[in-house]
Amino acid sequence: QKEVEQDPGPLSVPEGAIVSLNCTYSNSAFQYFMWYRQYSRKGPELLMYTYSSGNKEDGRFTAQVDKSSKYISLFIRDSQPSDSATYLCAMKASSASKIIFGSGTRLSIRP
Amino acid sequence: EAQVTQNPRYLITVTGKKLTVTCSQNMNHEYMSWYRQDPGLGLRQIYYSMNVEVTDKGDVPEGYKVSRKEKRNFPLILESPSPNQTSLYFCASSSLTGLAGAGEQFFGPGTRLTVL
Numbered sequence: 001q002k003e004v005e006q007d008p009g010p011l012s013v014p015e016g017a018i019v020s021l022n023c024t025y026s027n028s029a030f031q032y033f034m035w036y037r038q039y040s041r042k043g044p045e046l047l048m049y050t051y052s053s054g055n056k057e058d059g060r061f062t063a064q065v066d067k068s069s070k071y072i073s074l075f076i077r078d079s080q081p082s083d084s085a086t087y088l089c090a091m092k093a094s095s096a097s098k099i100i101f102g103s104g105t106r107l108s109i110r111p
Numbered sequence: 112e113a114q115v116t117q118n119p120r121y122l123i124t125v126t127g128k129k130l131t132v133t134c135s136q137n138m139n140h141e142y143m144s145w146y147r148q149d150p151g152l153g154l155r156q157i158y159y160s161m162n163v164e165v166t167d168k169g170d171v172p173e174g175y176k177v178s179r180k181e182k183r184n185f186p187l188i189l190e191s192p193s194p195n196q197t198s199l200y201f202c203a204s205s206s207l208t209g210l211a212g213a214g215e216q217f218f219g220p221g222t223r224l225t226v227l
Contacts, residue, residue: 008151034214043115043201043218044154051213088153095212098169103153 003027006089006102014110019076023089023102026070030091030100033065035074038086038104047087048074079109113138115219117202123225124192132187132222134202142205143185144169144216145177147198154201160185161207192226199223 006023013019021035031052036044048063050056056063062075072091076083089102115136124130136143144159146169156169160179174196176188185204189196202219205211 004153006153032212032214041221043203043220045218046210046215049210049213049215090214092214098156098159099214099216101154103151 001026003100004089004091004102007105008103010106010108012108012110013079015079015081017079017109019079019083019107019109021074021076021087021089021105021107023072024070025072025091025100027091027093027100028067028070029093031094032092033063033072034090034099035061035063036088036090036101038088040085044088081109081111084108113217115202115204115217117200117219117222119222120220121223123227125227126193127191130189130192130224132189132200132202132224134185134187134219135183136185136202136204136217137183138204138206138217139182140204140217141182141207142211142216143179144203145175145185145187146201146203147171148201148221149198157187157200192224194226197224197226 004025034049035047037047038044053065053067060077064073086104086106088104092099118133141162145157146154155171158177160166200222203216205216
């Protein structure tokens with residue numbers, strides 16, 4: 001069983017829709033949770049990060065962590081075609097430990 | 112501009128022919144790492160380096176070598192490439208402080224390698 005599971009998609013939604021991307025994990029030691037965005041032919045770039053449980057909002061993006069269910073989510077409101085990319089969740093147990101990446105969900109926003 | 116550069120971006124080679132993929136960063140980062148990205152498997156770490164002359168194995172180091180003689184450069188060496196090393200490779204760097212503790216890494220644009 002992988003430490004981090006992520007549905008690969010692809011996920012296709014119309015412009016303006018609310019998008020929900022999710023990951024589950026098995027290691028209860030994970031404390032840092034990240035979402036990376038990867039455009040086609042580019043390297044991943046950090047989109048958001050959270051520490052421990054709770055929500056974090058940044059513009060149209062909201063990251064949510066539910067440690068009791070070992071489940072994290074990324075919500076995108078008012079989705080735009082420019083949001084079309086692969087989104088990778090990532091986690092680590094401590095500031096010094098290595099990052100474990102999910103396999104990524106490919107998202108397409110239709111104009 | 113702060114960036115991580117990789118060369119070449121695309122490479123087709125044959126089994127057994129030694130190759131080197133270069134990686135360079137201009138952000139004075141201590142930490143550098145190599146990943147490979149394969150469909151369904153996500154990003155898997157090959158090797159990493161915490162500083163000059165300090166390197167360590169990641170999750171999938173077999174068939175790869177690295178060196179860190181200068182802080183800015185971290186080349187990936189395939190001494191005898193095989194078809195199962197066909198993949199998309201990313202170099203990444205980060206500082207050892209600040210958001211790096213929360214998981215921030217800066218990635219290069221990737222090198223798509225095909226081994227025939």
